[in-house]
């Protein structure tokens with residue numbers, strides 16, 4: 001295993017990345033029916049068994065929420081699950097080019113919408129802070145373009161462990177962090193490039209100012225309800241204690257209609273569906289904010305356009321993992337239904353995509369950026385890492401086809417007539433949105 005370190009600063013700064021034969025979470029796995037060779041009784045399993053025995057079977061959404069974000073035992077709360085020693089790998093951890101191109105996307109949208117004198121960059125579920133670090137490096141390199149703009153960073157993160165890692169990745173050590181566990185802004189500091197940075201547990205608490213929002217592999221960890229079509233109509237999937245095997249959970253079907261069944265579309269043609277109401281709430285909040293103040297949201301995740309059925313799966317130690325075994329020790333995820341996100345945004349803002357990651361990154365100029373980095377690097381290990389990262393991100397058999405980009409924009413952005421309150425450029429613009437159409441490189 002070779003781990004590459006930062007080899008400098010400036011345009012050729014090659015950020016530390018691992019050459020990874022590890023698993024990415026877009027992989028598909030039919031879950032819940034693997035043989036239980038090893039089913040350790042984790043504290044989370046004990047908690048869930050107690051809960052189910054006391055109050056009855058729980059929905060898959062409640063199971064996901066408990067397992068992932070329970071404040072005392074949740075998988076995300078105290079784990080660093082990303083990278084070589086973790087459970088899975090994500091695009092920003094694979095190649096610095098990914099974050100650099102997303103940074104360029106935000107700056108390009110900021111320019112296309114009139115170069116406001118201030119904006120907030122808000123990231124939902126920032127992991128280890130790697131993606132934001134790469135975006136901030138681009139902002140520093142384009143300092144002459146952004147020089148009169150007041151930027152602030154706002155991270156929405158429920159994980160205590162990951163927020164600490166984000167702080168050490170992004171902030172200036174010499175400036176002590178302000179902490180207040182009881183406040184909606186539970187941590188505050190200054191980034192290495194001197195930008196104010198704040199942490200929240202909930203998007204609702206982020207100031208409603210002109211903002212660019214980013215969510216990479218965030219929506220797929222939000223809890224889903226699962227439904228099965230039966231001769232009696234739609235029935236929700238629940239999780240119950242297995243009466244045959246001690247300390248084992250199993251899937252069961254609700255005997256009658258449950259309230260969440262209302263989320264299923266009347267014209268649904270699939271026989272199994274997953275619905276994520278929390279994703280709907282967040283998309284509505286983002287849409288209201290963007291409609292009110294301007295800005296944009298860029299959402300990248302694996303998913304489908306309302307076509308897939310059972311996508312609920314688990315990951316542990318870079319291997320697929322039965323979702324009901326040893327809860328709390330493995331990541332749980334379900335593909336994002338972009339058709340649902342689009343429905344939730346409809347009327348308030350315009351949406352673009354989903355488009356495949358390989359198309360988006362190609363349109364953003366990944367080939368040009370790769371060539372620049374390769375041309376300037378003599379170090380074989382750095383070149384190998386750059387090429388490996390490119391292949392992981394772009395290869396349709398790897399992450400290129402499974403991952404998608406989706407954007408929310410004010411209606412005026414697509415039809416012209418943008419008018420920002422705080423702009424220093426008055427001419428409205430309806431230029432093509434980068435990434436979603438080819439950029440003309442000059």
Ligand SMILES: C[S@@+](CC[C@H](N)C(=O)[O-])C[C@H]1O[C@@H](n2cnc3c(N)ncnc32)[C@H](O)[C@@H]1O
Pocket residue numbers: 068069076082090091092093124125126127128131156157158159162201215216217218221222
């Ligand atoms: C799969 S990781 C992705 C991390 C990062 N975006 C990346 O691509 O490397 C999911 C992230 O979302 C955070 N998260 C999970 N549930 C959350 C919630 N309900 N609210 C805020 N953050 C959450 C996790 O702690 C983690 O930072």
